Amino acid sequence: MKFGIKLPHSGPGAGPDYMLRWAQFAEALGFHHVMVGDHIGLTPDVLAEYPAPYYGAFTTIAWLAGQTGKIELGTTAIVVPYRHPMYLAHPVANVDQLSGGRFILGVAHGHSEGEFEALGVPYHQRGAITNDYLAAVKVLLSDDVASYEGRFVSFRDVMISPKSVQSPHPPIWVGGSSDAALRRAVRLGDGWHPVGFSVKEMKDTLLPRLRGIADREGLPVPALCPRIRCTLTESPQAEDERRAGVGTLDQIHRDLESLQEMGAEYVLLATQSGSPEAAAPGHHEESWRTLATVAEKVIDLEKETVR
Numbered sequence: 001m002k003f004g005i006k007l008p009h010s011g012p013g014a015g016p017d018y019m020l021r022w023a024q025f026a027e028a029l030g031f032h033h034v035m036v037g038d039h040i041g042l043t044p045d046v047l048a049e050y051p052a053p054y055y056g057a058f059t060t061i062a063w064l065a066g067q068t069g070k071i072e073l074g075t076t077a078i079v080v081p082y083r084h085p086m087y088l089a090h091p092v093a094n095v096d097q098l099s100g101g102r103f104i105l106g107v108a109h110g111h112s113e114g115e116f117e118a119l120g121v122p123y124h125q126r127g128a129i130t131n132d133y134l135a136a137v138k139v140l141l142s143d144d145v146a147s148y149e150g151r152f153v154s155f156r157d158v159m160i161s162p163k164s165v166q167s168p169h170p171p172i173w174v175g176g177s178s179d180a181a182l183r184r185a186v187r188l189g190d191g192w193h194p195v196g197f198s199v200k201e202m203k204d205t206l207l208p209r210l211r212g213i214a215d216r217e218g219l220p221v222p223a224l225c226p227r228i229r230c231t232l233t234e235s236p237q238a239e240d241e242r243r244a245g246v247g248t249l250d251q252i253h254r255d256l257e258s259l260q261e262m263g264a265e266y267v268l269l270a271t272q273s274g275s276p277e278a279a280a281p282g283h284h285e286e287s288w289r290t291l292a293t294v295a296e297k298v299i300d301l302e303k304e305t306v307r
Helices: 016-029 057-065 085-098 113-119 123-142 179-188 199-217 249-261 281-306
Strands: 002-006 033-036 072-075 103-108 146-149 154-158 172-175 191-193 227-229 266-270
Touching (some): 002 016, 033 057, 057 085, 085 103, 085 123, 103 123, 113 123, 123 146, 123 172, 123 179, 172 179, 179 191, 179 199
Parallel strands (some): 002 033, 033 072, 072 103, 103 172, 172 191, 227 266
16 A cells, blocks of 8 residues: 655645655655646635645646656546546646656546536536546547547547556556446546545445446556645544544544555645635644654555554
């Protein structure tokens, strides 16, 4: 099981020096990947969760590719309906080239109604658009000269060059926990990238649903690659109420052990809680301490796996 961190790339504490410190900190501690989120227009509903500035996903990842050596770089997650498939496939292939094949494409169908409206994209069709666009992106990345005919996008004889280092394309992690999102992960993804769950919910409900859909589709079960919000508390949290990653160090360690037992291949640790306070400089330093502490448990867990 590989561990990574979600880079703090928004809010008053964010900036080039700080983001670089985070990435180098992650690489030095032995984390396997760093990922960034995706917003384009900071509409009021976005700003309520992620204050300005908000550094763009592909720009930030491309910049970090030149500042790091081996850590994987990815997105958690690109909102697919925001970009025509060509506008998405081209930076994906470029960033994978520039990073030497270290890119992971995490995708989702989005949640900010205000941002959809500002971009002129129909919010209530975002799931269907995501399915169509993502299928087109895979064709563009995989074929030397691509043609595609879909409900929302069609094109003929289009070349995306350079191609990605990873063939036929970088791994695609699909977010979301609805039945529609699980079907998308099975049909179009290499990994499933859920957030905001409890360990019990994952084991008893979510994973069985994913496996059932894969069985009905006659397709492989995508790799489990979750994101958990890492919040250290001094006293234990009630097990029937807490989400994975929230609690004492021992509780978080048990969560990671449980995810490993469930076959998770990657786990992304996030510390920002999606509030203006969480983006303040003081919270960034607290996040740094939290992840440094959890990293010790991560290293222990990896050693146990090797043994």
